[in-house]
Amino acid sequence: MTCQEMNIYLDRTGDSLLPAEAQEHLTRCSRCRNLYIRMGPMRQLTERGHLASSGIPPEILDDLKPVRPVPPGPVLALLYLIPVVIALALGVWMWGAGGWQAQAAVTRVALFGAICVAAALAGYSLSREMIPGSRRRIAVRPAAAVAVLVFVGVVAISFHRQYNIDLASISESCFLRGLEIAALTFLLGLGIARHGAWLDRAAAVRIIGLLAASSALLVLTTYCPVLNAAHVFGSHLAAVTVVIAASWLLGRVVR
Amino acid sequence: MRRYQEADRAAAESLMQALMPVLIRFFLSMPDGRLAADDLVQETLLRIHRARHTYRPGEPVLPWVYSIGRHVRVDHYRKLRRTVHHEEAVDPDILQARAISTQSEAEGSPDFDTLMNYLPESQREVLTMLKVLGMTVEEVARVTSSTTGAVKQKAHRAYDRLRSLLERPPAGPTAVGDES
Numbered sequence: 001m002t003c004q005e006m007n008i009y010l011d012r013t014g015d016s017l018l019p020a021e022a023q024e025h026l027t028r029c030s031r032c033r034n035l036y037i038r039m040g041p042m043r044q045l046t047e048r049g050h051l052a053s054s055g056i057p058p059e060i061l062d063d064l065k066p067v068r069p070v071p072p073g074p075v076l077a078l079l080y081l082i083p084v085v086i087a088l089a090l091g092v093w094m095w096g097a098g099g100w101q102a103q104a105a106v107t108r109v110a111l112f113g114a115i116c117v118a119a120a121l122a123g124y125s126l127s128r129e130m131i132p133g134s135r136r137r138i139a140v141r142p143a144a145a146v147a148v149l150v151f152v153g154v155v156a157i158s159f160h161r162q163y164n165i166d167l168a169s170i171s172e173s174c175f176l177r178g179l180e181i182a183a184l185t186f187l188l189g190l191g192i193a194r195h196g197a198w199l200d201r202a203a204a205v206r207i208i209g210l211l212a213a214s215s216a217l218l219v220l221t222t223y224c225p226v227l228n229a230a231h232v233f234g235s236h237l238a239a240v241t242v243v244i245a246a247s248w249l250l251g252r253v254v255r
Numbered sequence: 256m257r258r259y260q261e262a263d264r265a266a267a268e269s270l271m272q273a274l275m276p277v278l279i280r281f282f283l284s285m286p287d288g289r290l291a292a293d294d295l296v297q298e299t300l301l302r303i304h305r306a307r308h309t310y311r312p313g314e315p316v317l318p319w320v321y322s323i324g325r326h327v328r329v330d331h332y333r334k335l336r337r338t339v340h341h342e343e344a345v346d347p348d349i350l351q352a353r354a355i356s357t358q359s360e361a362e363g364s365p366d367f368d369t370l371m372n373y374l375p376e377s378q379r380e381v382l383t384m385l386k387v388l389g390m391t392v393e394e395v396a397r398v399t400s401s402t403t404g405a406v407k408q409k410a411h412r413a414y415d416r417l418r419s420l421l422e423r424p425p426a427g428p429t430a431v432g433d434e435s
Contacts, residue, residue: 003415003418004411007410007411007414007415010410010414011385011392011407011410011411030422031418031421031422032418034418034421034422035414035417035418035421038370038417038421039386056268056271056272056275056300057297057300057301057304059301059304060267060271060300060301060304061264061267061268063304064262064264064267065262066260066261066262067260067262067307067308068260068308069260069308069309069310069311069312070308070309070311072311128400129400130309131309131311132306132309132318132319132322132323132326133314133315133317133318133319133320133321133322133323133397133398134314134397135393135396135397136396136397136400136401136402137402138402139402139404139405195308196309197306197309197323199302199306199322199323199326200326200329255333
């Protein structure tokens with residue numbers, strides 16, 4: 001057994017007996033033995049101080065009204081995706097679905113799959129953020145990074161069409177529409193999430209910003225028929241970057 | 256908890272009475288929470304009240320309570336940092352060597368509380384919950400809004416750092432363990 005393997009046994013709580021191989025390791029390794037012995041009386045740390053609490057804050061008993069518990073996590077995550085669905089419906093109604101029609105089936109699956117995964121992760125994160133002490137089974141950051149890489153990779157590989165049109169003005173239009181959609185999703189997201197715990201306001205605002213960014217990218221990819229990587233990176237992803245940066249800054253302000 | 260959500264006054268009182276020692280213990284276990292433990296408990300009880308609808312019946316209560324308490328402590332820590340920013344900055348390595356040296360002379364080796372202060376905040380928090388409050392890895396993950404894998408990683412890094420701190424003499428190179 002190595003010191004690294006011994007770490008697994010050090011994670012254990014309570015006074016459970018160590019297995020024979022761990023005990024044998026402790027007899028041979030002074031580093032682990034020293035650490036193990038020191039960690040034994042750590043529970044006594046809290047017994048050093050005596051503190052008489054001031055009692056129950058009067059505001060609690062004065063303001064006792066019945067409340068309805070929030071829905072289960074998966075239901076809450078789906079609720080938080082409602083702004084994205086509304087934004088998509090609005091985007092298709094106003095600007096059509098030219099992008100969806102112009103893309104090949106495989107590209108469509110990869111791009112929309114990546115965006116939907118990103119949006120679902122944002123909804124999941126928000127549902128976890130709004131319920132204190134909730135279990136997190138998914139490592140969101142690595143999964144989101146994979147989704148972003150898939151999107152960027154597919155665009156870089158398959159969006160090579162050249163157009164005899166003014167791409168700069170189209171890019172500007174897409175960029176502004178992306179910001180509009182993101183702003184709408186952000187406001188709707190704030191409205192839906194207002195009943196959550198809001199313990200870490202900065203984190204909540206940033207996650208709603210990620211939801212808004214996913215929504216903007218979803219709408220832009222659905223309606224924009226320009227299959228040119230420079231255009232997508234320069235306008236669609238630029239809008240996404242601005243939204244994420246703005247929500248990050250807003251998070252710092254509200255903290 | 257369910258009766259408290261239904262605005263039962265007796266249930267609210269008994270729940271708060273039961274939570275107060277739990278929260279006092281929680282804040283006393285954190286170095287930056289000891290001095291203001293009573294204020295932090297009061298603030299946590301208020302936040303528990305405001306967020307009582309976010310508790311879902313059937314879920315464990317303590318991770319929910321500790322999670323709220325953790326945010327109160329973090330907010331307190333941030334506020335404290337803003338108010339003491341003018342204090343003199345001291346090289347942590349010098350402080351560490353001084354503390355270890357002083358402790359070694361006095362007692363033969365530093366106490367664990369002293370060593371914990373030289374761990375990064377996130378590792379210290381995880382180790383305190385695991386070893387002082389006796390929480391499981393799963394409970395710590397719930398309270399710190401992370402995955403069990405991330406909690407284990409932080410704890411294992413803390414163990415490695417503590418091993419080094421415990422074996423390091425006041426001056427000179429780090430000794431090598433018997434086995435690793």
